[in-house]
Amino acid sequence: MTRIRPTTSSSTIMAPLLTALLFTATPQAAAQAAAPAKPSAAWTATERAARGQTVNFYMWGGSDNINRYVDTVVAPAARKLGVTVRRVPVTDTAQAVNKVLGEKRAGKVRGGSVDLIWINGENFRTAQQAGLLKTGWAESLPNARYVNWKSPAIRTDFGFPVNGSESPWGSAQWQYVYDSARVSPSELPRSFAALAAWAQRHPGRFTFPAPPNFYGNRFLRQAMFELGGGPQAFAGPFREATWQRASPKLWSYLDGLRPNLWRGGRTFPADLPQLYTLFANGEVDFAFVQNIGGVAAEVQRGLLPKTARVYLFDAGTVSDTHFVAIPFNAAHAAGAQVLANLLLRPDLQLAKLSGDTWGDGLGIDPGRVGPAFSAQVKAALKVGPYTLDPALLARRSFSDVDATYDRRVQDGFRAWLK
Numbered sequence: 001m002t003r004i005r006p007t008t009s010s011s012t013i014m015a016p017l018l019t020a021l022l023f024t025a026t027p028q029a030a031a032q033a034a035a036p037a038k039p040s041a042a043w044t045a046t047e048r049a050a051r052g053q054t055v056n057f058y059m060w061g062g063s064d065n066i067n068r069y070v071d072t073v074v075a076p077a078a079r080k081l082g083v084t085v086r087r088v089p090v091t092d093t094a095q096a097v098n099k100v101l102g103e104k105r106a107g108k109v110r111g112g113s114v115d116l117i118w119i120n121g122e123n124f125r126t127a128q129q130a131g132l133l134k135t136g137w138a139e140s141l142p143n144a145r146y147v148n149w150k151s152p153a154i155r156t157d158f159g160f161p162v163n164g165s166e167s168p169w170g171s172a173q174w175q176y177v178y179d180s181a182r183v184s185p186s187e188l189p190r191s192f193a194a195l196a197a198w199a200q201r202h203p204g205r206f207t208f209p210a211p212p213n214f215y216g217n218r219f220l221r222q223a224m225f226e227l228g229g230g231p232q233a234f235a236g237p238f239r240e241a242t243w244q245r246a247s248p249k250l251w252s253y254l255d256g257l258r259p260n261l262w263r264g265g266r267t268f269p270a271d272l273p274q275l276y277t278l279f280a281n282g283e284v285d286f287a288f289v290q291n292i293g294g295v296a297a298e299v300q301r302g303l304l305p306k307t308a309r310v311y312l313f314d315a316g317t318v319s320d321t322h323f324v325a326i327p328f329n330a331a332h333a334a335g336a337q338v339l340a341n342l343l344l345r346p347d348l349q350l351a352k353l354s355g356d357t358w359g360d361g362l363g364i365d366p367g368r369v370g371p372a373f374s375a376q377v378k379a380a381l382k383v384g385p386y387t388l389d390p391a392l393l394a395r396r397s398f399s400d401v402d403a404t405y406d407r408r409v410q411d412g413f414r415a416w417l418k
Helices: 017-023 027-034 041-050 064-079 093-105 121-129 142-146 192-201 214-227 240-260 272-280 296-300 333-343 346-353 371-380 390-395 403-417
Strands: 054-060 084-090 116-119 167-173 175-179 286-289 308-311 317-325 397-399
Touching: 041 333, 054 064, 054 093, 054 333, 064 084, 064 333, 064 346, 084 093, 093 116, 093 121, 116 121, 116 333, 121 317, 121 403, 142 333, 167 333, 192 214, 192 240, 214 240, 214 286, 214 317, 214 403, 240 403, 272 286, 317 333, 333 346, 346 371, 390 397
Parallel strands: 054 084, 054 116, 317 397
Antiparallel strands: 116 317, 167 317, 175 286, 175 308
């Protein structure tokens, strides 16, 4: 599921996303934004058109916590507005993008089967470049007033301008998960070099999902950043010279790591749920999570043991924003806009922030809602064994880079496996 750089600059690369999302608005701006707003005539017409529509919401379905949030929090709220949410699970967002692309090639310019897509990164860039997305709607949503549209993390998605074709839903940051019953804090590898040394001492106890899985791809890009000189070296638009310099170091690193991976690196988990199963069964000692709330939700649901803990590598980790987008030919575009607006509503944003449900970071700026909401946000993030301090996450965060690197890692991994 995580970036703006109209002209990507180094200033965007180290953007402390969590801090920016939580605490940037001035009190004056917050007071103005928090004031009740009368719906425009255009929005009233959109809500009227949306009544009775069923929105086909295509989204990654690999997390029970996320699915439950949509089914039990979002869908009931939408029903009150006369909109039915039909959650369509996919294993990869590319499936939804390809479906819309197929309809466009077939000349189906209206009545499309996809109404709303949970999207970001390479899939967004592909969809936008192919003209598959409705534009100019996101910043017009009534609840868009809670979004800090000036933030680099909102203006672009993996370095590609959003330009009103995506509405933010949440934010995330890469974290490592370990079992404190099997690995002591003093033994934790805090760099990729240290990870390789740890795996050599503990063969078969580490693995990662195979790209193109999102988590596997992000793990490898984290490695590429560290081995290639840090994320600043990848700032700006994709550069072939940078890739040619950094990628051999990544494949060489994997060559050394592979014999010590789970099952000798002959096979890999297909996705995060499979990795969590291996972790919970005690077959491997590490996993990953993207939620700002850490693994609180996963422990509460029994997916991970109570001894699971989260931590960061010293060089920091990628943080980003994830969005929703409406296809150009959506059959229920009005309902999709109402649903996108609902996803930004402060009470629904707060509900998913809690580790009791999902643990996902905010897509809105609490300062634009009001002081009381900011206090609720801090209370919802229960820092403890399963959730890291937001200030620590912010200090060790950096934004993702041009999506082309993402695709090159996927392609390169397939070639490396052969």
